[in-house]
Amino acid sequence: MTSLPPPSTRKLGLVIDLDTCVGCHACVISCKGWNTENYGAPLSDMDAYGESPEGTFLNRVHSFEVTRDAAPPMVVHFPKSCLHCDDAPCVTVCPTGASYKRVEDGIVLVNETDCIGCGLCAWACPYGAREMDGAEKVMKKCTLCVDRIYNDNLPEQDREPACVRTCPAGARHFGDLGDPDSAVSQLVAERGGFDLMPEQGTRPVNKYLPPRGRDTLQMPDLASLCETPSSSGASEAKAAGFLGWLDRALEKL
């Protein structure tokens, strides 16, 4: 059924710390690796060694520059994957029932054997979280590594999404955002976590943590440091004697 289930009490999701992310793209690679080798159709690359290579990714890192009025500009690395929205517009538009939101934990998934590849769910998603695979022609999206987090065959420390497990900076956190006492919910409350595009009415489960305030230096006027003594009009060392005569003679030429 592509009708949305009533909001679940358990809401598994990610909390992404924009203060800590260093933009290394390790989460992109580990996601591509795990989701190519495990559940569902592999994430293909098209024209991989040709002129315009491209591929399917469930997680991508953008980098933004924020220009501020009273402070130096700031570069923010911005990983983006499915936000597993409570009010997921991608689910209700699906004509076949392939797209669904799980009742038990709120994960949004695609049943690939039912997907006709119409692409309407990708249109409905404001975040660009869904990509049609170029080879398999079915819709691919973040599964929150549903085949890891409940997988008893994996050591316990590996039972979290591949992107979270691999992040060398600890910028990604996984947990139950429906439980106000969970570590991720505490983190969101403490750091003022926010939603992406709240005006789109999707009520995302995943939250982003804002960059922390930076230390402020008593910055001198940078332009003044570039000024050379000559341009500041101060006393220029005047050469005397023969060199002084040569200098003046050459000036006149």
Place this chain on the structure above:
Amino acid sequence: MHPAPSLILFTVLSGMGFGLLVWLGLGLRVPTGLAAFILFGLGYGLAGIGLIAAAFHLGHPERALKAFSQWRSSWLSREAVLAVASLLVMAPHAAASVFWDTPLPLLGWLGAVLALATIFATAMIYAQIRAVPRWHHWSTPPVFVLAALAGGALLAAQQTLALWLMLALGLAMIVHWVIGDQRFAQARSDTGTATGLGRFGRVRLLEPPHSGRNYLLREMVHVVGRKHAHKLRVIALGLGVVLPVIALLLPAGYVIVLIALLAHIAGMLAQRWLFFAEAEHVVGLYYGKR
């Protein structure tokens, strides 16, 4: 949004086909024998061609039957169900008109209502998408419904009806364009809200996630089309509405209707191309383009 030829053909042709079936079902024109064969054949043919063109847009057309299952929640599924239902319900009416010269008005009326609902469902597939602010507005369905009904009236050679519907369509197109131009700003989505960093200052993309293209950019970020938006609007309005209206004001005749029809189809193809090419998806904000 990417203006896919299959979708443009589908929405224009099958729209006209269903529009014609609406008028034939309502008994606005009651053809029998060969005339009925040609008119119903045209209606079924156009609707069918459109549906086949739409199936080519799918990644897995062999699973298309599954699309009939989610009519409770999905407009695309509703469209599929309504399209097939209207063609089936109308079939006895069409067959009786062609072979026994006896129209079946009850089934005709029911088929007409279903055909009208099909056109509306097509429009709602686009109008429901909040992430495309230009489409997500009440002014979208009137363009689709009036285009289908006006085209259908032309096909049925109902000159007076076609004339009034053309004028209504012209108005609906202009309203959709004028309101549409303000929709993205009204949606209040910008790079600041998309990243949540707007609270700190002005946000711009520094580095895209990769140097190549991807599915999202190909499907949802189409910058080229909007460059000639103004000229295309003039072409769409001129060929799609003004020329047919002038032709319809001339003394009645099949040649006139044919000229009006060809101009109208060309204009509608331009209008539909623009409908996709001009529509900006908010995901473009993550890529620094719209």
